[in-house]
Amino acid sequence: MERPAPGSYEHDGDFQQLEGPYFGRYGGQWMPESLMAALQEVEETFRKAIKDPEFIAELNDLNTNYINRPSLLTEAPRFAQDHPGVRIFLKREDLNHTGSHKINNVIGQALLAKRMGKTRLIAETGAGQHGVATATAAALFGLECTVYMGEADTKRQALNVARMEMLGAEVKAVTIGARTLKDAINEALRDWVASVDTTHYLLGTVTGPAPFPEMVRYFHQVIGDEAREQSLEQTGKLPDAVIACVGGGSNAIGLFHGFLDDKNVQLYGMEAGGAGVETGKHAAPIALGRVGVLHGARTYLMQDEDGQTIDSHSISAGLDYPGVGPQHAFLHDTGRAIYQPVSDSEAMDAFKLLTRSEGIMPAIESSHALAGALRLAAKWVADGVVDETTPQDEQKVIIVNLSGRGDKDVSTAATWFGMVPEDHAEAGE
Amino acid sequence: MTESIRSLTAEKIEQARAEGRTAFIGYLPAGYPTIDDSIEAAVQLGNNGADIIEIGLPYSDPVMDGEVIQKATAEALQNGFRVADVFHIVKEVTSRTDAAVVIMTYWNLVDRMGVDEFSRRFAEAGGAGLVTPDLVPEEAGEWFEASDKYELDRIFLTAPSSPDERVKLTVDSSRGFVYAVSVMGITGARGEVSNAAERVVRRAHDAGAPRVCVGLGISEPHHVVEIGSYADGAIVGTALVSALRDNGPQAVGEITRNLVTGASKN
Incomplete structure (x- = not known):
């Protein structure tokens, strides 16, 4: 696609009301079919939860008293x-x-994972901040946790690897590709395809397939x-x-x-x-x-x-x-x-x-x-x-x-x- | 399935059926280990019993591939493989074998060239269709248009996790055959074919698919026999790539001859 000039796209609506799966022509679900049912489950759980006063109360309580x-x-x-x-x-x-801010999203998604009956969290991490936050939530909620991290990053962030392991997470060094964050995401997706019955992929940013961009933003x-x-x-x-x-x-x-x-x-x-x-x-x-x-x-x-x-x-x-x-x-x-x-x-x-x-x-x-x-x-x-x-x-x-x-x-x-x-x-x- | 447009893969699968065989589909990566050797290997595949050849486009972020294929496609990229090289490979392979040739590709490579441009050049090279592991029908608007325009098959995937309405959507969107993912996982040889596979195939047949072929984890002749009892074709990838890696293009011919002994129903 050609590069559009900034401001070239007309949008007169209310920006705050934007929901996925598309933001203008961006977003969507360019994903393997094997994961589509899981994405649907995450989305349904998310939409139901944010209308449930009990969920909102639990989230607010953790925001105040834990975060x-x-x-x-x-x-x-x-x-x-x-x-x-x-x-x-x-x-x-x-x-x-x-x-860091990462904990906001992690606590929210970990609550959703519990609602879905998942017993394991997986996450990707670059610097280790999202991995540490996910390992923290896993410890708090008693969930298993595996964090994928590019081998290059495990070396430059060795202390964060130790931090995650102390919290009870398993850190898997990714040795394929450029061995950085994008490869850690690839490896987490490969894990998720095989483990989706028991596992929630706790994606750490507002990228990925719908509903992640909207859901991570929400938290x-x-x-x-x-x-x-x-x-x-x-x-x-x-x-x-x-x-x-x-x-x-x-x-x-x-x-x-x-x-x-x-x-x-x-x-x-x-x-x-x-x-x-x-x-x-x-x-x-x-x-x-x-x-x-x-x-x-x-x-x-x-x-x-x-x-x-x-x-x-x-x-x-x-x-x-x-x-x-x-x-x-x-x-x-x-x-x-x-x-x-x-x-x-x-x-x-x-x-x-x-x-x-x-x-x-x-x-x-x-x-x-x-x-x-x-x-x-x-x-x-x-x-x-x-x-x-x-x-x-x-x-x-x-x-x-x-x-x-x-x-x-x-x-x-x-x-x-x-x-x-x-x-x-x-x-x- | 859309049946009004001629489908090269459907013809091959029906021909195998008429001959009392399960269709055999073999996967090899384009440009691995070199462009010439990947052509030789695919020709060996086609001339030793494959009905359909699936050429994989090397991509930097192949989320559905296991280690063997990841390493092979990474090596192809390191050796300088460019996406446009695949049209030359397809043209050579279609002219030197009777097999139908499809490309397996992650979508960004097609998107970057332009869906119409990619489809036009692929059709000109004699290609039959695309297998699209990270494109679901909901995102395939441009591909529907281009595949009808250039008469290419749309081979979407269906999985053990797919709910009924998604099986139906996939079947209705596909042309040629439906690719049944045998197991929740990524590519790679496995000891046994997953017992989920038969159910995946049955659900696709029940949703109206005339042809359903099974892939992921198939590496032995007895796997092909087993799949032949309920599906219309068996797709083998990693086992062929390993043979190519270890012993070169000739070895692909040998392992294909061995695998297709399982495809005969006589």
Whole structure:
């Protein structure tokens, strides 16, 4: 398919009401027939559950008393100080149990798995955050758990492998293909085809076949709903822009959803630009602009002329995926959200700035969103939209989704900034 | 099934039936280990008893394939296989054997070239139809149109897990034959044919499919005999790929001769 220009797709409807299986021409169920019955079961269970007050009460209780919701909205004035007239707020998903937004979706799907009578969870993981969250939910609910992880990732995230194993999960290293996240998804799908009677595939992002993009979004919508309310409380108005990093895009869609129908709130998704989109070493499928079908959904993909998936590259393992959620593809085409690549080095600069200016160490994934916020703030200042004389109630407000904490990234960051001796550099690879 | 358009695979299966045989369908990956050797191997397959040859298109993310086929197709890609090479392979194999030639492909490869363009070039090369392991009828709008336009067979899969209404949808959408997945799993040789297979075939027949062939886990002549008692064809893949890997194209001919001894009902 040819690349459509941003904004080329007309959509006059209510964005918040979008359900699967299609988002415009994206999404769908490009799946083996063997899994179609299971997808149908997941969808029916999901639709019934979200209308069941008992399910909602259980989910709310776990959100409050296990995950630690609502997460804070923290202003970061020292981080924003070079951009007078711009206020930057952080949505603190890093303070959730297990350290990232991933737990929101995992708890929701694990409850559904129990409703379906499944006794085993399987999951894919790149950096290990989703794997750790899934292993955590399996421990909480007494379910078996197998996590697929590319061999390359098991080596660079050895501590997270140990964490999952301590939680009782079996971690299977995937030794075929590029040995990264996309291959872990392939292997999890192969497992699911053979184990679907007893097993729920707890997909970790808003990609995959319907109902996953809509269902995973649903469990993350709490991020945007809370942020909207907190913005009104703390600033007396809605934000001018909300910004999130986009790999598969689950934390971004969770934040965006609360603001989709607030036409004056700009939505920004920051893709992983790696070494730069022009180098080919990146994980920015929307910037690349090639539409195809991968892992069950029609969406933007990193693919070559033949349709073979191209290996993605990013310093952030969590963004290192060659596709993007179909709803993001749709929001791009409609122009409702703007997607831009952020390079490894811009992200790492933002990582350092937040750590030093606010004492908050962000995940490298979230650092892409922070870099996007600095870029937007700098543009407003350069364009003369705001300056040091702007009264507070007219200042621009940005909410950044701080989707995860940076503890897991310390060795990568130490290597990047040259803080470890050369012969220890492999620790961060 | 749609019967108004001529179907090359249906003709082959009916010819086998008339000769008192179960149709034999063999799978080999395109470009493995090289383009020329993949042609030689497919010709051996066709000239030693296969009624239909299924050429698999190597893909970076083959979620329905086990280790043997994954490794073979990955090697083909490493050796520089390009999707458009398959048309040359199909043309050679159709001109050098009497078998009908179908392509097994994950959908993104067809989508990327364009469904109409892929279908036109494949039909020009003499191809008979497509086996589509990750395309369900709900997503196949463009393929319905192109396969009617170029008179190609649409071979959809039905599985042990398929509910009745999905079996019906698959049967109504297919042309040529229906591919019955014998087991909940991926490709690979297994000791015995799953006991789920007979039920999958019966349900497809009951839903109106005139021809149902069984694949996944079939590697021995006695598997072919067993399948012949209830199905219209047996599909073998991994066993052929292993033979090609270990002993070259000639070995594909030998193992095919051995397997088709199970296909005779006399």
